[in-house]
Amino acid sequence: MQSLAARIAALDPSAEAAMQVIAYFDELTQRHAGLEPVVRGAATLTGVAARLVDPVRRVRMRVTADGRRQDSDAPPEPTWLSAPVFADQPATIWLETQPRGSLIDDLVLQRAALTAGVVLTLVRGQQPTTRVGIECALTETVLDPHATVDNRLTAARQLGLAPDASARVFALPRGGATIAPPDRAVPAEGRVGVGPATPVLRLPESAARARTALRFTAEGTEHDPGPRVVHAEELGGLELLAQALGPDTPRPPDLDTLLRASAEAPWMLATLTVFAEAASLRGAASRLFIHHSTLQQRIEHAERVLGWPLREPAGQLRLALALAMRLLARPEV
């Protein structure tokens, strides 16, 4: 039995072949087929691999010409044949071929897009088509370094960002990210990593640095003292430290020592954090709401437990690094 594609190819690109294509997708719609059969239909009817990419609903599937599901991380080539699934959303059906003057290709794309639109709306539901959902998806596309330039610029435009605009990324806990104009205020609540302002096409870079900055933020409690907001541009060499150290890397000895010391005295972490940031012992004492002689005693105790001096520049740098390492070694936020 010949494959359907071969049988259709053997025909003229005539009304009969067109009828077959239309009947195929109509039947899928009537039988409430899922998405994969639609993509498989596009692939097997044209004899080339087909893809459906819908960033809004996080759908990304690929089916080869012989009907096998074989997803790919590689982005679609901008020159491939494609058709939008919706007029106002970025979902797209792709055929992995350059335009080759085939009427059947065009018809299949059109019918597949139509069918996929019905399935996406019915099966994947309304929730992701809310404005917030679309924005999340568009943001994801703009920040995806593997997305094509065209897709990123289109998504940026839909977010209201001109191709020559500049913007920055706010990295938020649990993988969240917001794209903002350079002059927008940092969100007033929660931990925020702030990326540098960059042109639209370099926003993936801003996002990466914002996520690094987010790792240096803290809850600001006694157990997790530190800043709520961190700007990547102010990290300096600490950005490099972030590459070397994470929750899964072995702990350097100074970090071990710091954590042991913190377990011993509940005030230790908060006191050392404020002391490391403050310009003077007196300034630190007032921020901690303790008398400066109390702070003096705490620092002397800390020097004994840690085993290095804290009141001279070299020891202060060592303390600052140990505190930074503590932040980096926490589980991902």
Place this chain on the structure above:
Amino acid sequence: MTLTPPPFDPELAAVLAASGHTSIATGITPETIAAQRELLLDGVASVAELSRDGVFTIAEHTAPGPAGAPDISLLVARPRTAVGPRPVLYHTHGGGLIMGNNRFGLEPVLDLAEQLNLVVVSVAYRLAPEHPFPAGLEDAYAGLLWTARKAASISADPERIVLVGGSAGGNLAAALALLARDRREVEVIGQLLMYPMLDDRNDSISARQMTGLGVWDSVSNRTAWDAVLGTARDGEVSPYAVPARAADLTGLPPAFLDAGSAETFRDEVVGYAQRLWAAGGNAELHVWPGAYHGFDTFAPQAAISQHAMMARGQWLARLLGE
């Protein structure tokens, strides 16, 4: 009471819709057999296509037919990369025992052979109504004997012969398993029965549900059985013609059976598997939801067809210990 048929799988339904027909090979009568024979052979692979760009060496062999009958023709596909003797898929083709040739339906069998580097022998047997039972089965049996005895000449392992057939070919494969057990002249190690045609009674719920629908319905099936057995039959039907009527299903080699939930043979296939288990046999049964008869040959790309072919390949790999 009217019976509601199970719905077709969406992809299989789409392929059927695109074919421009509402059903295929349904409603065949004695008068339309000749026309159906031509339709069926339209698009059957040529010998050149079967070689798959040199994956297989294709040869035609002639073997002695049953006593007093003409010689039979065997198509042998040998994997070119095989060095020593390899297991054999002995293939009996489908077509209701009234249509088809030994290249019909061979592709899925070659897929299995290609995966596991197996030899395929496909037998051309005489068709009803010109040649009613037992002509076709005895031809197939003669080819099986030749395969076992001449195995060395085709680089085949005579101790690892698996019977394979779809539809009417499944009927012959099941019947050959019974004959091999009873005549003790040849040993087979497995029977791969793809949506086999097993029961001439043709009155199961699935047969009634699917009349006029999908592929190969109870009307075509009646025509085929009448051609094979004659119209004036009663309870005295040979179990070798109708494996579902065999009283004794003990001592048979491991079986793989499948069927679509939306085909006329569904219930007789499920029933045969149950009787194999009841007889202490080894059987694996798959009912593919929404599949019509021969679904994997009409729509090999459909997800359900891919799963069916995978299941057969995995059963075969386990059976052969490879």
